Amino acid sequence: MKSRSLAACGCLAAALALVVSACGGGSSNDSSSSSSGGTKTLTIYSSLPLQGALGVPTKALVEGAKLALEQAGGHAGKFKIKYVSLDDSTAQAGDWTAEATSANARKAAQDKNTAVYLGEFNSGATAISLPILNEAAVPQISPANTAVGLTSKEPGADTGEPDKYYPTSKRTYARIVPKDTIQGAALATLMKQDGCTKVTMTNDKQVYGAGLAKNIQIAAKPLGLDIIANDAIDPKAANYRSLAQKAKAAGADCFVFSGTTGTNAVQVFKDFAAALPNAKLYGPDGVANAALTDPKQGGVPLSLDPRIKVSVATLKPSEYPAAGQEFFKAFTQKYGVKNPDPYAIYGYEAMNLALDAIKRSGDGTRPSILKAIYDTKNRQSVLGTYSIDQNGDTTLTDYGIYGVKNGQLVFDQTIKAKTSG
Numbered sequence: 278m279k280s281r282s283l284a285a286c287g288c289l290a291a292a293l294a295l296v297v298s299a300c301g302g303g304s305s306n307d308s309s310s311s312s313s314g315g316t317k318t319l320t321i322y323s324s325l326p327l328q329g330a331l332g333v334p335t336k337a338l339v340e341g342a343k344l345a346l347e348q349a350g351g352h353a354g355k356f357k358i359k360y361v362s363l364d365d366s367t368a369q370a371g372d373w374t375a376e377a378t379s380a381n382a383r384k385a386a387q388d389k390n391t392a393v394y395l396g397e398f399n400s401g402a403t404a405i406s407l408p409i410l411n412e413a414a415v416p417q418i419s420p421a422n423t424a425v426g427l428t429s430k431e432p433g434a435d436t437g438e439p440d441k442y443y444p445t446s447k448r449t450y451a452r453i454v455p456k457d458t459i460q461g462a463a464l465a466t467l468m469k470q471d472g473c474t475k476v477t478m479t480n481d482k483q484v485y486g487a488g489l490a491k492n493i494q495i496a497a498k499p500l501g502l503d504i505i506a507n508d509a510i511d512p513k514a515a516n517y518r519s520l521a522q523k524a525k526a527a528g529a530d531c532f533v534f535s536g537t538t539g540t541n542a543v544q545v546f547k548d549f550a551a552a553l554p555n556a557k558l559y560g561p562d563g564v565a566n567a568a569l570t571d572p573k574q575g576g577v578p579l580s581l582d583p584r585i586k587v588s589v590a591t592l593k594p595s596e597y598p599a600a601g602q603e604f605f606k607a608f609t610q611k612y613g614v615k616n617p618d619p620y621a622i623y624g625y626e627a628m629n630l631a632l633d634a635i636k637r638s639g640d641g642t643r644p645s646i647l648k649a650i651y652d653t654k655n656r657q658s659v660l661g662t663y664s665i666d667q668n669g670d671t672t673l674t675d676y677g678i679y680g681v682k683n684g685q686l687v688f689d690q691t692i693k694a695k696t697s698g
Contacts, residue, residue, distance in 0.1 A: 318357040319641055320388055321346075321631055323624075324381040324396035324406065327364040329371030330538040330568035330575075334620040335398055338420055340612055341604075341624030342395065345632065348607070354636035358392075360628075365402055372539035373402045382406035386413035392646055393418060393631040395624075399537065400424030400485035403450070407442040411449045416634070416647040419452040420627035421620065423460055423562065423590075424488045428668040433457055433492040435484075439668075451650050451669035453626055453660065454590045455676065457485075460561055461492025462694035463588050463676035464533060469500045471557055471586075473531035476502060477524035479517070479545060481536030482509045489561055490535040496694075505529060512540035521552035532556050537563035546577050550584065562589040565619065571684035582681040586689065591619035592677045593688040601659040619677075619686070626658050 323342060325335040339362050346360055363381040365373045378397060385391045386409055394410055397403045398421045407427070410417050425431050426438030427450065443449070468476055476497070480490035490507050497504050505527050508520050524532065532549045534542055542564045550558060558581065560569070565587040567574045577585075594605050604625055608617045630653065637652070638645035653665040663673045675693055679686040 316355065316357045317641060318359055318390060319353070319392035319635060320359045320361055320390045321393045321395065321628070322361050322363055322381070322385040322388075322391060324363045324365045324378065324385075324394065324402075325398045326366035326373040326402075326539070327362075328366040328368050331366070331372065331398060331566065333568060333574070334566045334618050337618035337621040338398070338624030338627075341608065341617075341621040341626075342628040344608060344611060345625045345628035349629075349632050353632040356392075356635055356641050358632065358635070359390075363396075365397060373397065373399050375402075375405050378402045378405045379409060382409035386410055386415055391415055392635050392641065392643070395420060395627050395631065397422065399483075400427060400488070401483045403427055404442060404484050407450055408444050411443050411445050411447070414445070414447075414449060414643045414647070416631075416643060416650055417450045418627050418631055418650065419450070419454075420623035421454060421562075422452050422485075423454055423457045424485045425456050425458055425492065426484070426488060428452070428456065428670050431456075431458055432495050433461065433488045435488070448651070448667075448669055449647055451653075451665050451671075453623060453630065453663075453671050453673075454562075455674050456670055457489045457492045459674050459694055460588055460590070460676060461489055461494075462496040463678070463692045464493050464559060464561060465496035465500055465502055466692055466694050467586065467588065467678055468497075468531055468533065468557075468559060469502045471531070473557060474503060475505050475527065475529045476531045476533060477506045477508075477527065477529035477549070477553075478504055478533045478535060479506075479508045479510050479520060479549075480534075481512050481540035483536065483540065485563060486536035486540065493533065493535060510536075510541070510545065512536075514541065514544075517545050517548040518552065521548045524549065525552045529553055530556055531559065533559040534564060535561060538566055538568040542569055543575060543577055546581065546585075550577070550581050556584070558585045560585070560587045562587070565589040565679060565686060567684070570681045570686060573684065576684060579684055582683070585681045587679050587686070588676050588692075589619050589679060590673070590676055591622065592675060592691055596691060597622075597659060598657070598661055600657070601661075604659045616685070622659055626660050629658065630656070
C-alpha cells in the first residue's frame with residue numbers, strides 16, 4: 278500500500294498554520310470553527326495507520342494531502358477548510374485496529390462541520406468505518422483501498438458485499454485507485470510474462486488479502502497460469518516453514534503473497550524465499566513499502582532484491598501528465614525527498630478531489646458534496662484523466678510494477694491489465 282525514500286513526517290503545523298493536523302492524529306473542538314470572519318469552515322478528516330509497518334507510506338500520503346490544501350490556499354471555493362489527520366493504528370498493534378478505526382469514523386460522523394473523510398488505507402478498515410459514515414451521510418474518499426467488495430459484487434467480493442456496507446442503501450464512498458479485479462489481472466499477467474508455471478500463494482485472510490487472492494486465481498486461469506495453492510495464514514504465526522516446504526514439494530517456481538506488510542509479510546517472504554531458493558517472489562500494493570524491502574526498517578535481506586516484484590497503481594513519474602510532473606517537483610521541493618513514496622501522489626489527489634467536490638457542491642452540504650463526487654467526469658488530475666463511476670470506482674486501470682534495488686522500490690514497467698470479466 279509502498280516505499281522509496283521518505284523524510285519523516287515532521288508534523289508541519291508551523292509551516293502549514295492553516296492545517297490542523299498532527300502525524301499521530303488530530304484533535305479539535307468540532308463546533309468551535311464553524312465560521313471565520315463570515316466564511317464558513319468545513320472539516321476534512323483523514324484516517325490512516327500512522328504507526329507500524331505502514332507508517333512510511335501513510336505519512337507520505339498525509340504530506341501529499343497537506344500540500345494540496347496549502348496550494349489551494351486553505352479554501353475550497355467560498356469555504357475555509359480545516360484538515361484533521363487521525364490515526365487508525367495503535368503503537369501496541371503496530372497496525373490499524375477496529376477500535377481506533379470506528380472511533381475515527383464516529384468522530385467525523387458526529388462533527389457537524391465534516392465535509393469529507395479521506396480513508397481508510399486498508400480495505401478491512403473501510404469495512405468498519407464505511408457503515409458508520411454512511412449512516413451519517415459523510416462522503417468518503419479512499420486513496421488506497423482496492424478490495425472489490427467495497428463497491429461491487431464482481432468476482433473477489435464476499436457474500437453480502439457491497440450492500441452490507443451501505444445501511445442507508447445510498448452510496449457514499451469513492452476511491453481513486455483501481456479495484457482488485459485490475460490488480461489481480463496485473464499480477465497474473467506479470468507472473469505469466471516472467472515465465473512462472475507453478476505459483477504458490479498465501480493470503481492473510483483479511484478483506485483485502487483474501488479478496489485479491491481470489492482475483493489472482495480468476496485472472497490466472499485464462500492465461501494458463503497454474504496457481505497450485507492459496508493458503509490462508511495466521512498473521513501472528515512465528516513462521517511459515519511448513520507451508521513453504523509444502524510449496525517446495527509441489528514444485529512451485531514462483532510465490533505470491535496476497536496481504537499487507539502489517540500481516541507478517543516479512544516473515545512470509547523470508548520463509549518462502551528460503552524454501553524456494555530459485556523462485557521469483559511477488560506481492561501487491563499492500564507490501565510495496567520500505568517495511569518489506571528495506572532491512573534497515575525491518576524488511577527482508579538485500580539478497581532477495583533481485584527476486585522481488587510488486588504491483589502498485591503508481592506509474593513512473595515521467596508517465597504522468599504535466600500536472601503530475603509538477604506535483605513531484607513541488608513535493609520534492611517542500612519535503613526534501615528525492616523519490617517521493619508512491620502514496621504521496623494519492624494523498625495529494627484525494628485531497629484535491631475532495632476540495633473540488635466541495636467547491637462544485639455550491640452549498641457545502643454533505644448531499645451536495647456527495648453528488649459532486651459521483652458527478653466527477655473526465656477529471657484532469659495529477660494521476661491522469663479519470664471519472665468516478667456509479668459504484669464509486671475510478672476509471673483508471675494502469676498498474677505499475679516495481680522491482681527492488683538496495684532496499685528501495687525501483688520502477689520496472691506499466692501493465693495495462695485486462696480482466697476476464
